[in-house]
Amino acid sequence: MSFYSQELVEEIRSRSDIVDVINSYVRLQRKGSNYVGVCPFHNDHSPSMSVNQPRQMYRCFSCGAGGDVFKFVMDYENLTFPEALKVLADRAGIELPERNVSREEREQEDLKSRILEVNKVAASYYYYLLRKPEGKLGLDYLLGRQLSMETLQKFGLGYSGKTGHELYRYLKNKGYSDALLKESGLMQVDEKHGMYDKFWNRVMFPIMDSRGKVIGFGGRVMGDGKPKYLNSPETRVFDKSxxxxxxxxxxxxxxxxxxxxxxxxxxxxxxxxxxxxxxxxxxxxxxxxxxxxxxxxxxxxxxxxxxxxxxxxxxxxxxxxxxxxxxxxxxxxxxxxxxxxxxxxxxxxxxxxxxxxxxESSFFFELRVLQRKYDFREPESKTAFFREVAKKLLEFEPGIERNNYTEAVASRYHLTYEQLQRMVSQTGEQLGGMTKVASPAPPPGRKRPEEGGLKSQKLLITWMCSGEKIFRSIAKYVEPEEFTDPLCRKVAELLTEQLKEGRLNPPSLFQYFTEEEEQQKVAAMCNDTIPDLSGREAEEKALQETIRRVKQNSIAWQTEHLDPGDMDALQKLIRRRRDIEKLHISLD
Incomplete structure (x- = not known):
């Protein structure tokens, strides 16, 4: 995830207090032992994001966003991990060591930097020219489109000169080489004219990446020239796709x-x-x-x-x-x-x-467009339309979503739900079983063992993240493999490995998970608070009950997946079940 050592990553983390960092983006207020603020990752007006300073983690209880200080900067600034590391290192006054890169890699990085630099200079020149007498044609066009001067400034709009040599001469006077100007995509070259501006007599639209760096340009011609719109060619920094x-x-x-x-x-x-x-x-x-x-x-x-x-x-x-x-x-x-x-x-x-x-829902938009191909005055044509609708409904998984869409389509096109559902089933059979059979649900009020124990597993992870002393107590009774939920088991394994190395560090867990959904779940487990318990005895009792449920769930899962002929394994599970009843947790 990073080009730098884990020791350096942890040093940057330790010198980047999460409350200070997040407070520089979002106003935080102290509430009890935590800080709260308006979450910047969804449209909200009330504080739903909690920042836990001791654990150095944050979590939004509304949208589920959460993680450590690196994750916040990555998501807020849309940066990669190395880029976020650099931002926080600069903020903490830590100089990152030079990465060991090949000569060719360094040359490519240098070229990209120089192209970005020349693009920035070109954008400034176009912006300047729009406001000069030479740019009056472009300015009149933009103002005629009812754009304000504030909007022109916000998007950095400009104008390229009429002769096709203005920018080339300007950049050459700045000391840029022909080789670089050719690589930038700002120039064209031919035998007759030599090197000249790609864009001329056009209103210019700087194209910026997500961090606001100019990576290319679009130009709208003034007059009847062709093409009407022209974009920069693809370069080392610009990929239009x-x-x-x-x-x-x-x-x-x-x-x-x-x-x-x-x-x-x-x-x-x-x-x-x-x-x-x-x-x-x-x-x-x-x-x-x-x-x-x-x-x-x-x-x-x-x-x-x-x-x-x-x-x-x-x-x-x-x-x-x-x-x-x-x-x-x-x-x-x-x-x-x-x-x-x-x-x-x-x-x-x-x-x-x-x-x-x-x-309009994209599904109903597609149906509305599809309907244009059919004549509803003709019964055969109308039936053919509904067959196509049935095919589209088969794209949804069986269950609530498909049922909801079937009901909505039936209502919109004046059919009964049963009529349309029957056509969907028949169409699925004709297409070779495209309908999928949903997994049988457990009886009402009864959960599968792995579902029933998930809440306890998550709660035990929260206990484990709350401090080394409690973790060591838990580790005496629970092994990571006793977590039946894959994500909980992975987190337990990572925490156990950290403890063996001498330091519990829950915020560093996020670098091991790349999927957004996994990161949010880890944040929820690590950042949840344990219910207030009055006294040591109550705390031990609550922890004991949580551990007992996790272990019971583990045994139930193993029993369900046991080979019926493996009597030795069955006897072991029976002994483990008895041991759970005798379990007594001590926080000493």
Whole structure:
């Protein structure tokens, strides 16, 4: 996870008090033994995030976000672990050692840094030129689109000169080499003209990565030139399939969704109207890599592609990509207008917010588009439509979600639930058993052993994280393999290994888990509080009961998975069950 030693990581952690670090992003207030604040990872107004200073961990009891100081900086700033380590090292005044990299790696890193530098200088030049007499054409266009000077500044909009040599001459005077300018994608070269500006007579849109570094440009031509929009070519720092326009601003919006637009002007108009969660893909179809990026920030994306045929096709392509990334997709209806920019100019922000609130489920959007292919006046055509609907319903797992959608579709198209459900079943059989059989549920009021014991396992992990003395007491009675939940067992193994090495360090657990869901569960276990107990005797009794349940659950699980012919193993389990009854926990 890091290029640096574990000792250095722990030194940076020890000098980065989590309360001080989080308080520099979010205002914290002391409440009892913890600190609380408004969680920055979901749209909230009341304090739902708790920061535990002794354990150096945080957790939001509303959205589930949680972790250590590195995890907070990674999520808030959208950084990799090494990048977050560098931020905290700089903050703590710790100089990171030079990494041992090859000459070729160092050269590539240097080239990337120089391209980012020249892009930043170019963006400043375009920004400057827009406000000079030479940029009047571009400024008039942008002001004519009803953009404010504040918005122009916020997005760093600029103008490229008319001759096609202005930027080249400016950058050469700054001392940049032709080789670097060619690598940057800002120039073109041919035998007749030599090196000249790629962008000229265009309004310029700097494209920034999630941290606000200029990685490329988009340009909108002034007049009738072609192409209307032109983007930077791919370079060492710019890959249009892995970036989104406006993300550096949208990622801190703290809105419950992200709005995906088709173009630069839509994003800018949306931000100016107060919808600062808007982003756009960069002149290409929406990609899987872009959906993965969006998943870091939201579970819901609202599509505002143009309402023409091209926009509808683009939305239909984007929906399955979003679903595959685990993102809920909805579609905003902008009719009778073509795009968000036109809609907001005509009807205003409040009307657009109403359309957001009424955004259509992507499933029903797909059905509405599908319906256009069928003539409901013809019985055969209408039946064929419902067969296609049945196929789409089969994409949902059997259970509540499929039942809910079946019920909603039946209501919308004036069928009974039973009629549509029967067609779904028949279609599944015709397609070769596409319907899936759900696992039989346990009888009401009875849980499977591993489900019934999960609460006790989580609580015991919380006890184990609360201090070395209690952990050593627990370790006398419980082995990590007695945890039947895989995540609890992994955490118990890691904590046990830490104790053997001489120091319990729960915050360092997060580096062993890469999935967001796992990290949230670990944060919940490690950061939960043990109920207030009056006195040592009550504490021992509560701990004893928790350990007993974990051990009983372990035996129940092993009994369920036991080979019926293995009598020796069965006898051992019987003896262990008897031993549990005699269990007496001491915190000495």
């Amino acid at each position: 892995r970036n989104l326009y406006g993300l550096h601003l949208a990622r801190t919006s703290r809105k419950p969704n992200i709005i995906l637009c088709e173009g630069y002007m839509d994003v800018i108009a949306m931000h100016q109207a107060g919808f600062n969660q808007a982003v756009a893909s960069l002149g290409t179809a929406f990609t899987q890599q872009q959906s993965t990026i969006l998943k870091r920030y939201t579970d819901e994306v609202l599509l505002t592609y143009d309402s023409d045929e091209a926009g509808i096709k683009a939305a239909l392509r984007a929906i399955p990509i979003l679903k595959d990334a685990g993102i809920r997709a909805k579609v905003i209806n902008m009719e009778p207008y073509k795009d968000p920019d036109e809609f907001i100019k005509a009807l205003g922000s409040e009307a657009f917010q109403k359309r957001i609130d009424e955004a």
